[in-house]
Amino acid sequence: MIKLSSKIHDLGKALMTPISVIAAAGIFLGLAAALQNPAITGDAFNDMRYPQLVIGFIRAVSGALFANLPLFFAVATAMGLANAEKATAAFAAGIGFIALHVGVNFCLKAQGITAATTTVAHLTGQGMAQTEAMMYAAEFTNTLGIFTYNMSVLGGVITGLVVMLLHNRFYTITLPTAIAFFGGRRFVPIITVLVLPLVGVGMALIWPAVAQGILWVGELIGKTGEVGTFIYATSERLLIPTGLHHIINETVRFTPIGGMTTVDGQSIVGALNIFNAALSTPGSIPDEITREATRFLAQGKIPVMMFGLPAAALAMYHTARPQHKERVKALMMAGALASFTTGITEPLEFCFIFVSPVLYILHALLTGLSFMLMQIMDVMIGNVQGGAIDFLIFGVLGGARTHWWDALILGAVYAPLYYFSFRWVILKMRVETPGRESEGELGEVTNSPQPATGTTAAVGTKPAAGDQSQVIIDGLGGVANILQVDCCFTRLRVKVNDMAQVLDDKLKTTGAHGVKRVTEHDVHVIYGPQVEKIANQVKVALGATA
Numbered sequence: 001m002i003k004l005s006s007k008i009h010d011l012g013k014a015l016m017t018p019i020s021v022i023a024a025a026g027i028f029l030g031l032a033a034a035l036q037n038p039a040i041t042g043d044a045f046n047d048m049r050y051p052q053l054v055i056g057f058i059r060a061v062s063g064a065l066f067a068n069l070p071l072f073f074a075v076a077t078a079m080g081l082a083n084a085e086k087a088t089a090a091f092a093a094g095i096g097f098i099a100l101h102v103g104v105n106f107c108l109k110a111q112g113i114t115a116a117t118t119t120v121a122h123l124t125g126q127g128m129a130q131t132e133a134m135m136y137a138a139e140f141t142n143t144l145g146i147f148t149y150n151m152s153v154l155g156g157v158i159t160g161l162v163v164m165l166l167h168n169r170f171y172t173i174t175l176p177t178a179i180a181f182f183g184g185r186r187f188v189p190i191i192t193v194l195v196l197p198l199v200g201v202g203m204a205l206i207w208p209a210v211a212q213g214i215l216w217v218g219e220l221i222g223k224t225g226e227v228g229t230f231i232y233a234t235s236e237r238l239l240i241p242t243g244l245h246h247i248i249n250e251t252v253r254f255t256p257i258g259g260m261t262t263v264d265g266q267s268i269v270g271a272l273n274i275f276n277a278a279l280s281t282p283g284s285i286p287d288e289i290t291r292e293a294t295r296f297l298a299q300g301k302i303p304v305m306m307f308g309l310p311a312a313a314l315a316m317y318h319t320a321r322p323q324h325k326e327r328v329k330a331l332m333m334a335g336a337l338a339s340f341t342t343g344i345t346e347p348l349e350f351c352f353i354f355v356s357p358v359l360y361i362l363h364a365l366l367t368g369l370s371f372m373l374m375q376i377m378d379v380m381i382g383n384v385q386g387g388a389i390d391f392l393i394f395g396v397l398g399g400a401r402t403h404w405w406d407a408l409i410l411g412a413v414y415a416p417l418y419y420f421s422f423r424w425v426i427l428k429m430r431v432e433t434p435g436r437e438s439e440g441e442l443g444e445v446t447n448s449p450q451p452a453t454g455t456t457a458a459v460g461t462k463p464a465a466g467d468q469s470q471v472i473i474d475g476l477g478g479v480a481n482i483l484q485v486d487c488c489f490t491r492l493r494v495k496v497n498d499m500a501q502v503l504d505d506k507l508k509t510t511g512a513h514g515v516k517r518v519t520e521h522d523v524h525v526i527y528g529p530q531v532e533k534i535a536n537q538v539k540v541a542l543g544a545t546a
Contacts (some may be wrong), residue, residue: 011077011080011081011157011161014076014077014079014080014081014160017072017076017079017080018069018072018073018076021065021072025061025062025065025066028058028061028062031058031393031397032055032056032058032059032062032279035051035055059279059280062276062280063276063280066273066276066277066280068144069152069153069156069254069273070097070143070151070152070153070155070156071094071097071144071156072156073153073156073157073160074093074094074096074097074155074156074157074159074160074163075090075093075094075097075160076160077093077156077157077159077160077161077163077164078090078092078093078096078159078160078161078163078164078167079093079160081160081161081164081168082164082167082168082171083167083168083171084171085167085171085185085188088167088171088185088188088189089163089164089167089171089188091189092163092166092167092188092189092192093159093160093163093192095189095192095193095196096159096162096163096192096193096195096196097144097155097156097159097196098144098146099192099193099196099197099200100155100158100159100196100197100199100200100203101143101144101146101148101155101200102146102197102200103196103197103198103199103200103201103202103203103204104146104148104149104200104201104203104204104207105146105147105148105200106197106200106201107200107201107204107205108140108147108148108149108204113140114147115140115142115147118136118137118139118140119137120133120137120262123136123137137262137267138150138260138261138262138267138269139208139211139267140267141266141267142266143155149203149204149207149211150267150269151203151207152254152255152269152270152273153250153254153255153270154254154255155203158199158203159196159199162195162196162199163188163192163196166188166191166192166195167188170187170188170191171184171185171187171188172184173187175187211256225375226372226375226376227372229295229296229300229368229371229372229375230368230369230371230372231368232248232252232296232368232371233300233367233368233370233371233372234364234365234367234368235248236248236249236367237363237364237367237368238360238361238364240346240349240353249384252270252271252296253270253271253272253273253296253297253384254269254270254272254273255269255270256269256270257270258270258271258272258273258274258293258296259271259274259289259292259293260274261274261277261285261289263277263281263284263285264281264284268285270293271293271294271295271296271297271382272293272297272382272383272384274289274290274293275290275293275294275297275382275383276382278290279382287380287401290380290382291378291379291380293382294379294380294381294382295371295374295375296371297381297382297383297384298343298381298382298383298384298385298386298390298391298394299371299374299379299380299381299382299386299395299407300367300370300371300372300374300375300386301343301367301370301371301385301386301387302370302374302381302386302387302390302391302395302407302411303370303373303374303407303410303411303413303414304345304363304366304367304370304386304414305339305340305343305345305385305386305387306339306340306386306387306388306391306407306411307411307412307414307415307418308363308366308370308411308414308415308417308418309335309336309339309345309348309349309418310336310339310340310415311414311415311416311417311418311419311422312348312352312363312418312419312422313332313333313335313336313339313348313351314332314336314419315418315419315420315422315423315426316328316332316351316352316422316426316433316434316435317329317332317435318423319423319426319427319433319435319436320433320434320435320436321435321436324434324435324436325435327434327435328434328435331347331351331434331513332348332434334347334528335347335348335351335513335528336348338528339387340387340388341387341388341389342385342387342389343384343385343386343387343389343390344385344387344490344528346490346491346513346526346528347490347513347526347527347528348513349363350513350514350516350526351433351434351513351514352422352431352433355431355432355433356425356426356429356431356433358425358429358431359422359425359426359431362421362422362425366414366417366418370410370414373410374406374407374410377403377406377410378403378406379395379402379403379404379406379407380398380401380402380403381394381395381398381402381404381407382394391404391407395407468510468511468534468537469534469537469538469540469541470541471506471509471510472492472507472510472525472534472538473538473541473542474503474506475502475503475504475506475507475509475510476494476496476501476502476507476523477496477497477498477501477502477503478501479542480497481496481497481498481501481502482494482495482496482497482542483495483496483497483521485535485538485539485542486535487531487532487534487535490526490527490528490531491516491524491525491526491527491531492512492524492525492526492527492531492534492535492538493522493523493524494522494523494524494525495521495522496521496522496523497521499517499520499521499523502515502517502523507525510534511527512525512526512527513526513527513528514526
């Protein structure tokens with residue numbers, strides 16, 4: 001069970017690679033859509049040939065990224081979960097993705113199901129009702145030119161998981177001398193080509209039942225309306241400490257649970273896919289459908305990320321002890337700026353979610369309420385982050401139809417609501433947010449056991465850049481205790497041999513906002529947006545030390 005939990009966290013980490021790419025691509029797509037909107041740039045600019053060619057090129061590139069997202073998920077999943085030889089796993093995943101859909105295609109042909117027999121026109125000609133025909137046609141798509149079931153990113157993740165299992169089992173295999181050349185890592189793509197088409201055939205047989213189950217969940221969320229949105233958003237925030245919030249996010253963004261529509265005969269599933277399709281092909285998707293999809297996206301985060309959490313940061317600063325205000329001020333300003341501009345909230349959230357369940361639950365409920373109210377107000381702002389960048393590009397530049405001003409109105413309410421509720425809970429319940437820790441915790445660190453190397457430092461005194469990596473390594477129990485180092489948007493994700501050797505206080509001297517033990521061997525150290533640089537420095541230091 002512990003190993004399974006560790007793999008689930010590894011999966012969440014692996015999915016961050018394609019998500020980060022499409023988040024950036026979404027911003028470019030949103031800018032391009034705004035620049036091609038005559039209501040924003042005027043008819044004269046819209047008639048200028050060369051600028052419009054450049055903008056069209058940007059939209060074509062971004063659209064191609066979104067169209068091939070399942071392939072990216074397959075590669076990222078296999079690469080992220082491979083024990084070693086990750087490049088081989090990624091290569092095999094690309095092959096496996098194609099092979100799986102070839103298997104699905106073969107099974108569909110054997111049943112007499114083709115692209116021609118699944119068009120809405122053909123189905124209605126056979127006597128099927130229009131709505132039923134559209135629902136059935138949406139179950140199929142063309143992936144890399146292969147007619148197949150529309151499994152979206154779930155098909156990519158399944159491919160990546162199967163390839164990962166094959167890779168980890170066979171990448172060190174030794175074959176008889178006569179065929180030894182095909183052993184080891186070369187054997188992984190070979191076994192992938194043999195296995196994945198069979199997996200595809202199996203998927204084709206069970207997918208109709210799986211699709212019906214997903215549609216049932218989607219319909220349930222749809223029927224519950226604003227309540228379903230509230231439950232989704234609240235649950236997503238509650239999962240933040242576990243790192244599993246990525247899983248629930250990807251479910252609504254890329255499966256029929258987040259919505260489904262058809263554009264030019266091609267089915268589009270998932271809230272984020274629908275929103276990006278609306279940007280790529282203006283007028284192809286009614287605003288009502290796009291608005292229904294964006295209830296799961298950035299719009300519900302904006303009042304919280306841009307207004308609520310920065311106000312909570314101000315409350316934590318004001319309630320800190322006077323002698324610690326300077327230290328807390330720097331921490332709160334950095335966290336508030338990250339939350340306001342990019343929607344990255346974990347540096348602030350980890351200042352309170354572990355020390356106060358009340359603040360944690362309050363924050364989750366207010367987030368759920370924000371999503372619900374944005375839906376009630378008919379706001380239509382997409383993408384995934386929810387900071388000022390998303391607000392400006394997908395809200396303000398999207399025009400009046402996005403109802404972007406409602407996000408500001410709710411934000412104006414959320415700022416004092418967060419400030420006074422956080423301040424009251426912190427003072428009333430004596431919550432030890434930054435700067436309010438017991439004096440023993442703010443003095444010299446005297447943890448036990450001590451690491452094999454390194455020295456202690458006072459909490460709040462960040463080591464010099466050249467020493468930071470070594471202090472982090474020492475805080476993680478030393479080189480011998482570290483199995484693997486990686487990162488996501490805000491967290492340094494580390495696998496260790498012995499969790500007892502991890503020293504939270506020592507890690508916090510390096511600027512960490514919090515330390516979360518997620519399994520017996522997985523620990524997350526929260527640094528914020530600068531974590532990528534820190535992870536690279538630690539990897540270099542480990543290489544030099546090992």
